Amino acid sequence: MSVETLKEEIVNFVDQNLSTYQENALRIHSQPETSNHEYFAQDVLTKQLEAEGFTVKRDVAGHPTGFDARYKADKEGPVLAFLAEFDALEGLGHGCGHNLFGNYSSLAAAALKSVIDQVGGEIRVYGTPGEEGGENGSAKESFVREGFFDDVDAALCAHPGSGKHIPTSHLLANDPVDIEFFGKSSHATAAPEEGISALTPLIQTFVGIDALRFHLPKDVSIHGVILDGGQAANVVPDYSRGRFYIRAKNRKTLDEVREKVKRIAEGAAHGTGAELKFGLFQNKVDDMIITESFDQLFFKQIDWAGLTADEIGEADSQAHGSSDVGNVSYAVPTIQPFLAISKENIPGHSQALVDAAGSEEGLDSIRIAAILLACTALDLILEPDTLAQIQADHQESLARGN
Numbered sequence: 001m002s003v004e005t006l007k008e009e010i011v012n013f014v015d016q017n018l019s020t021y022q023e024n025a026l027r028i029h030s031q032p033e034t035s036n037h038e039y040f041a042q043d044v045l046t047k048q049l050e051a052e053g054f055t056v057k058r059d060v061a062g063h064p065t066g067f068d069a070r071y072k073a074d075k076e077g078p079v080l081a082f083l084a085e086f087d088a089l090e091g092l093g094h095g096c097g098h099n100l101f102g103n104y105s106s107l108a109a110a111a112l113k114s115v116i117d118q119v120g121g122e123i124r125v126y127g128t129p130g131e132e133g134g135e136n137g138s139a140k141e142s143f144v145r146e147g148f149f150d151d152v153d154a155a156l157c158a159h160p161g162s163g164k165h166i167p168t169s170h171l172l173a174n175d176p177v178d179i180e181f182f183g184k185s186s187h188a189t190a191a192p193e194e195g196i197s198a199l200t201p202l203i204q205t206f207v208g209i210d211a212l213r214f215h216l217p218k219d220v221s222i223h224g225v226i227l228d229g230g231q232a233a234n235v236v237p238d239y240s241r242g243r244f245y246i247r248a249k250n251r252k253t254l255d256e257v258r259e260k261v262k263r264i265a266e267g268a269a270h271g272t273g274a275e276l277k278f279g280l281f282q283n284k285v286d287d288m289i290i291t292e293s294f295d296q297l298f299f300k301q302i303d304w305a306g307l308t309a310d311e312i313g314e315a316d317s318q319a320h321g322s323s324d325v326g327n328v329s330y331a332v333p334t335i336q337p338f339l340a341i342s343k344e345n346i347p348g349h350s351q352a353l354v355d356a357a358g359s360e361e362g363l364d365s366i367r368i369a370a371i372l373l374a375c376t377a378l379d380l381i382l383e384p385d386t387l388a389q390i391q392a393d394h395q396e397s398l399a400r401g402n
Helices: 002-031 037-050 098-119 139-145 199-215 251-272 294-300 327-333 351-357 358-384 384-400
Strands: 055-060 064-071 079-084 122-127 152-158 157-159 175-181 223-230 239-248 275-280 338-342
Touching: 002 037, 002 098, 002 358, 037 055, 037 064, 037 098, 037 122, 064 098, 064 139, 064 327, 079 098, 079 358, 098 122, 098 157, 098 358, 139 327, 152 175, 152 327, 152 358, 157 351, 175 199, 175 251, 199 223, 199 239, 199 251, 251 275, 294 338, 294 358, 338 358, 351 358, 358 384
Parallel strands: 079 122, 079 152, 157 338
Antiparallel strands: 055 064, 064 122, 175 239, 175 275, 223 239
């Protein structure tokens, strides 16, 4: 059977089943859930995948709302993983469009399954909770650490965006760090000499970080808040906690900066006599290793999705945020293009994006994403040389660190 005929089958499958996945996206949109509490979204996505013939495991990689859905053809071929996000933002809802994201990957996987027995290979859908962070967040690092990508040849996903459809963009590495100090309480007036303030070293840490900024690369940012600074003004606080995001263009730079921040905190603890606890409060997040040839293969499929070249833009050369898809990109070739759900440019993590994620244009993007992702994956299966070249390009990008 020709490639064209196989892709026609994929497009027909998407068109015949699109309304189901659009309804699922609206259901998830109407019941937003935060990191590792996405039980409703997990249920919607996994039951649909089971109905499509996938074998599903839930509660994986240390994340109760994570899942691993698989279908393997009798004929051998590459192992391809579609990544599914489905968490919402606390207090806002689906301001990043993850109600669509999870359905992009699920419908793409189901569409590819409709032809995979003819071509061979294995399809996986990894449901990865908490991309937005939060409780036990950034699950993709857990999937990488637990070996879920050890036998995967490539990973694919697409993210809702606005304006134009654009290739995979740069992302910043991010270490979410808690800095805690432990002192000794005492009455602040009657016996201040008996106390060891835990708040003082935390304030000194903020001051030290501000001084450090003068000696950091422009691609580094550090921002933090005080979560606990004491309970009463007349009591020397015996505990304090600050939460920081330390970001950099790449993992190597970030590791160096994190150690500098740690030394500032250690100095503050030593100078005041407090005890220090310093460490990640959730998984680390890596920068994005971009494999341009993989994105090029993705956008070669635009005719099948009814898109034109005028609707395709260029990726932003500057990284403005972080995502744990970067962790996957360190393990295997990975793409995460952005697909517009609004013709107007609207900011992420906004009410406008929440509205777009439930709009007609947002729902229509499920068709575009599923066709592009599934057809790209089909080419990886049918063209071993193309897959091998993408893997070689990925290794070159990984060696460069960008």
